[in-house]
Amino acid sequence: MAKQEFKAESKRLLEMMINSIYTQKEIFLRELISNASDAIDKMYYKALTDEKLVFNKEDYFIKLTVDKDARTLTITDTGIGMTKDELEENLGTIAKSGSLAFKSENETKDDHTIIGQFGVGFYSAFMVADKVTVATKAFGSEEAYVWESTGADGYTIEPTAKDSAGSVITLYLKANTEDESYDEYLQEYRLRSLVKKYSDFIRYPIKMDVTKSVPVESQDGEEPTYTELSEEETVNSMVPIWRKNKSELTDEDYEAFYAEKRYGFDKPLKHLHLKVDGNIVYNAILYIPESTPFDYYTKEYEKGLELYSSGVLIMNKCADLLPDYFSFVKGMVDSEDLSLNISREMLQHDRQLKLIAKNIQNKIKSALQSLLKDERDKYEKFFESFGRQLKYGVYSDYGMNKETLQDLLLFTSSKEKKQVTLDEYVSRMPEDQKYIYYATGQSVERIEKLPQTELVADKGFEILYLTDDIDEFALKMIMNYKDKEFRNVSSGDLGIESDEPKSEEEDRANAGLFEEMKGLLGGKIKEVRASKRLKSHPVCLTSEGELSIEMEKVLRAMPNGQDIQADKVLEINVNHEVFRSLKEAAEKDKEKLSLYTNLLYNQALLIEGLPVEDPVDFTNAICKIMV
Numbered sequence: 027m028a029k030q031e032f033k034a035e036s037k038r039l040l041e042m043m044i045n046s047i048y049t050q051k052e053i054f055l056r057e058l059i060s061n062a063s064d065a066i067d068k069m070y071y072k073a074l075t076d077e078k079l080v081f082n083k084e085d086y087f088i089k090l091t092v093d094k095d096a097r098t099l100t101i102t103d104t105g106i107g108m109t110k111d112e113l114e115e116n117l118g119t120i121a122k123s124g125s126l127a128f129k130s131e132n133e134t135k136d137d138h139t140i141i142g143q144f145g146v147g148f149y150s151a152f153m154v155a156d157k158v159t160v161a162t163k164a165f166g167s168e169e170a171y172v173w174e175s176t177g178a179d180g181y182t183i184e185p186t187a188k189d190s191a192g193s194v195i196t197l198y199l200k201a202n203t204e205d206e207s208y209d210e211y212l213q214e215y216r217l218r219s220l221v222k223k224y225s226d227f228i229r230y231p232i233k234m235d236v237t238k239s240v241p242v243e244s245q246d247g248e249e250p251t252y253t254e255l256s257e258e259e260t261v262n263s264m265v266p267i268w269r270k271n272k273s274e275l276t277d278e279d280y281e282a283f284y285a286e287k288r289y290g291f292d293k294p295l296k297h298l299h300l301k302v303d304g305n306i307v308y309n310a311i312l313y314i315p316e317s318t319p320f321d322y323y324t325k326e327y328e329k330g331l332e333l334y335s336s337g338v339l340i341m342n343k344c345a346d347l348l349p350d351y352f353s354f355v356k357g358m359v360d361s362e363d364l365s366l367n368i369s370r371e372m373l374q375h376d377r378q379l380k381l382i383a384k385n386i387q388n389k390i391k392s393a394l395q396s397l398l399k400d401e402r403d404k405y406e407k408f409f410e411s412f413g414r415q416l417k418y419g420v421y422s423d424y425g426m427n428k429e430t431l432q433d434l435l436l437f438t439s440s441k442e443k444k445q446v447t448l449d450e451y452v453s454r455m456p457e458d459q460k461y462i463y464y465a466t467g468q469s470v471e472r473i474e475k476l477p478q479t480e481l482v483a484d485k486g487f488e489i490l491y492l493t494d495d496i497d498e499f500a501l502k503m504i505m506n507y508k509d510k511e512f513r514n515v516s517s518g519d520l521g522i523e524s525d526e527p528k529s530e531e532e533d534r535a536n537a538g539l540f541e542e543m544k545g546l547l548g549g550k551i552k553e554v555r556a557s558k559r560l561k562s563h564p565v566c567l568t569s570e571g572e573l574s575i576e577m578e579k580v581l582r583a584m585p586n587g588q589d590i591q592a593d594k595v596l597e598i599n600v601n602h603e604v605f606r607s608l609k610e611a612a613e614k615d616k617e618k619l620s621l622y623t624n625l626l627y628n629q630a631l632l633i634e635g636l637p638v639e640d641p642v643d644f645t646n647a648i649c650k651i652m653v
Contacts, residue, residue: 029180030118041178048150051206055217056224057147058101058195060338062088063228065105065193069165072106087231090221092212099155099197099211107164107191113173113183117148117160152177154208155197165191218261227266227337227360234261266337268309268360272299284313287332289356292316295404298357298393306381308361314393315354318411322354329353331386334360347383351419351427352390354412359386387430394434398447406445409436417500425503432504437497438470440479440489448507451488460521461513464490466498466576468635477563477633478515484561485522489515495580502572518570518595520559532556532600539612543596543623550594550627557597564604567630568595575634596627621647 048054066086073081091100108116151158156176163170170188175181188194199208210216214236221232236259239252267275267283280297284290294313302308312331321327329350330343337360348355363378398405409416413436420428420435436445441454451462463482467473473491482489492498501512513520533540533556540554547554552570560566569575569592578592598605604626611619625647628638638644 029182031180048153051153052220053224054150054153054197055101055211055220056338057150059088059221059225059228059232061147062101062103062105062193062195063225063230065103065107066230068106069191072165083230087233088228089233090217091235092214092217094212097199097209097212099199099217101195101197102192104190104192107167107193108160108162108171109164109167110169110171110183112164113160113162113171117173117175118181118183151195151197154199154211156200157198159196159198160193161186161188161196162193163188163191167191221261224339226262226339227264227334228262229264229337231260231264232262233258235259236261266334266360268299268301268311268358275299280311280313283311284356287358289313290315290317290319294356295408296393296397298389300386300389302382302385306361306363306378306385308359308363308382310357310359310386312355312357312386312390312393314390314397314408315356316407316411318354323414327353331355332358333364334358335364336360336362340364346379347386349383349387349419349427350422351416351431352387354415355390391430391434398434406436409445414494414496417494417496420500421496421503425505428504432507435500437464437490437492440474440483440491442488446490451490452508452510454488455510456486459485459487460511462490462507462510463487463513463515463520464492464498464501465515466492466574469493472635476515477560477566478568480561480563481520481522481559482515487522492576495576495583498574498576499580502577514569514574515559516566516568516575518568536600536609539609540598542612542619543608546620546623547596547627551596552593554596554598556600560597560599560602562602564599564602565626565630565633566597567634567636568597569593570595575636579636596630598626621650625651 066088069079069086070081073079086104089100089102091102092098093100158175160173161170162173170186171183172186173181173183197211199211200206202208214234217234218236221234225232235256237254238257240255242251242253267279277297280299281293284294284297290313292315295316296314298310298312300308300310300312302310310331319327328343328345329348330341330345331347332339333341333344333347344359347359359382361378361382364376394405394408397408416431416434420431433447433449436447437451438444439446439451448462455462465473465476465479467476470491470493473479473493479489492501498514504512506512536556540556543554544551551567557566559568567575571593573581573590573592575592575594578590581590598608604622608619608622608626611622625644628644628647631638
């Protein structure tokens with residue numbers, strides 16, 4: 027039979043499909059297996075309307091066969107097959123989908139879904155093959171035909187002999203090049219891995235002849251010998267775990283799936299099995315891991331869930347299904363309702379995807395709240411690994427997600443000596459407490475020793491200890507919780523100083539001294555004043571305005587953050603013995619006043635965990651006092 031041209035606008039169209047649509051050559055096997063699955067599904071649909079036809083699932087399968095000598099890979103199915111006219115229509119017309127036409131004519135409400143939509147998946151075979159043949163016999167027909175093509179030049183259709191219905195697609199692989207080794211598609215382990223990756227949950231058996239080493243009987247005392255035998259084996263799982271009823275599954279089943287899919291090397295703290303019917307239909311299995319991946323807080327980490335369409339893997343990591351603040355969640359989603367692009371490698375951003383993502387977000391939040399309420403130890407373990415990410419979620423996007431996340435945060439309590447929620451803190455607040463107080467520092471131990479905590483602690487008020495560099499930024503973004511404003515113990519106004527002895531008189535009486543000390547510090551501080559909060563300590567630094575000293579440290583550690591400074595105030599305890607020494611120096615020895623002032627300032631810096639600007643000058647000043 028004479029070669030026929032493809033019924034498409036130009037030769038260039040097929041060349042584009044072969045070379046441009048798919049980003050990875052290995053996708054060809056997924057496409058051909060999906061087409062084979064569709065062909066068997068069509069037999070299933072036919073059995074629904076034809077009482078004479080009994081559909082025994084055991085009779086239907088897909089088989090991969092390799093001939094290394096001929097360098098061919100064959101995909102055989104026992105599906106419905108094609109007539110000559112269907113070969114012309116479906117394989118002779120690019121982007122003509124027989125599956126899509128069948129799907130539109132045979133809508134059903136069971137769990138069988140035709141995968142093919144665009145009619146281009148078959149042509150992905152030309153990414154790895156110089157020549158492709160399709161021998162096929164339609165169900166109920168006496169005639170069989172073979173379609174053959176070497177690519178864009180066209181195709182031929184000839185009669186052939188075939189005993190049963192179905193199709194046999196043979197790929198004559200391209201010669202290896204410096205950049206590509208097509209021999210890999212003749213390797214058993216490679217084909218098996220591609221089936222497991224993309225088509226593991228195709229509902230029909232995918233069979234292969236696999237080679238196994240079998241021991242041969244040997245004489246007593248001799249080393250055993252082995253011979254290699256070929257044995258047919260089903261290499262796909264067929265029934266995905268997410269389509270099973272939850273009652274059939276145990277925690278061990280979910281953990282085994284977690285390990286099998288290599289979502290992590292840890293053991294998940296919690297799993298969610300979702301079966302959603304409504305405006306959008308999907309199944310999902312989600313995991314909350316126990317520990318952070320080694321690259322979690324780096325740019326290299328990729329978030330996302332595995333995305334399947336009717337059991338076929340479409341994307342390894344669909345980032346759009348998870349907000350950044352839940353990027354630690356692992357798992358998969360399977361839906362038949364998604365709008366995919368032509369290569370089935372990417373999603374069209376549509377309403378269905380957004381609905382799934384929103385629903386998943388709510389389910390994850392509910393699961394975390396349940397863990398927090400019912401399994402506190404597990405939640406604290408989770409928060410140790412991923413709490414930082416939740417805090418980033420509160421701070422990012424201008425606080426857009428703070429309502430979603432604020433009740434999931436934990437901070438160490440000065441009273442409880444353990445981590446507490448904001449709700450737990452507020453529930454214990456005395457009636458006369460106006461603010462939620464917090465203190466910042468590198469560790470709980472260091473915060474407990476801060477002079478600034480004295481007044482709040484003496485009042486019996488609880489303090490939240492913030493040890494992560496993101497903590498204060500997150501609280502600043504929340505602003506207030508249950509109508510209670512957050513207040514740093516180092517801020518200028520604690521809202522409780524009015525109960526303490528007035529210091530205005532000390533400020534007025536010592537205005538000259540304080541002004542002189544400010545001058546000696548040369549603009550390093552905004553003001554020197556008598557402290558209303560210090561009890562036993564001689565000095566501390568506080569801040570005025572929105573930028574705290576701890577926030578300054580964080581921002582200055584970032585690139586281009588060197589000029590950021592908080593408005594610092596040096597507070598002096600006028601009831602401490604050191605203050606008397608200051609006054610005496612001011613009256614009798616200006617050089618000593620300068621020495622004392624700089625020592626107190628550097629002491630306040632060290633208490634705050636800030637670097638001393640001139641360590642040599644600081645140590646020399648200490649030596650002068652000792653002498």
